[in-house]
Amino acid sequence: MIAAALTGFATGFSLILAIGAQNAFVLRQGLARAHVLWLCLLCATSDAILISAGVLGFAAITEAWPALPQVMALAGAAFLFVYGLTRFIAAWRGDYEMVLSGRTLALWPTLATAAAFTWLNPHVYLDTLGLVGAYSTNYPASVDKAAFGAGAVLASYVFFFSLGYGARFLRPVMQSARAWRILDALIGLVMWALAIKLIS
Template identity: 40%
Template structure:
């Protein structure tokens, strides 16, 4: 049991950082726009990637630095573009209600969530880190992975549904503007951080 708890706490310490994926999930939760799909993709992607890291696939990533470079620059371009769109959207804020404003299609939400998940080079570094930590537990490494998976499930579900529950209290255009500006700045900040050596 302590190994599961260690995995849970380690996973949360990595996942909780406000990044592109979390910011997008928060926004979708607030607008009630396909939030279950975003939560599902985030959780299943984490389970897959954490499982690969614990299984030792992280060493393959380490052996192909050119692939990491390509993913990094794709991530920079995507994050910068998304950040600029968020800042542009903040010019004319809507209301944080499910029925108001433009709602993205299911295909757009799925594509955006997958891009924000898999074009994030930090994700692959986290896999290496978690894989390295898991190996220190030997035969119990899958219990450690189970704890990390539980942390992922709790976090993404909490953010998505928590934002959804708070949406009725945040139905002011000013809140919408602040949210879009913050998301835009986070995305641009992450893009700059990735672009700098």
């Protein structure tokens, strides 16, 4: 049971470690110290729901509706392109007075954006419903399967809270508009690269 939980933790952590759209957004909000608690809770709990569904065999939905991955890819790519464009526009304008003064977007728009990054990303479904769900079949015993799923869920909470609250250690280098322009330009590039990858 402990071995299954550790394997689940390692599997979940390795899948979420890559810098993607969701992680870049959490990092940016962490640097701005904006709604970090609720943002991390939303991202980790969304992962927990999807991981649990994957372990319970929810991946069968994609077999019943083969077009689902393509639909999600197109919707996700459109969202990533638009958000990437907003980051490029922000970097071009260079108006970071609000961020540098500690003022940011309200809670609900922030959570809505994070939810879109999470639920419109086909890779999230591939990782949670597909890979984690498939790997959980290595544990026929329900106790071990539950431990594996719990380990993967714990990995999401550890990762997002570490990223969100750990970002503050980079805060000293983010005290100028130039640094924020560079960050937004990089985030824009990541978003567009991911959008291209989704539709290619």
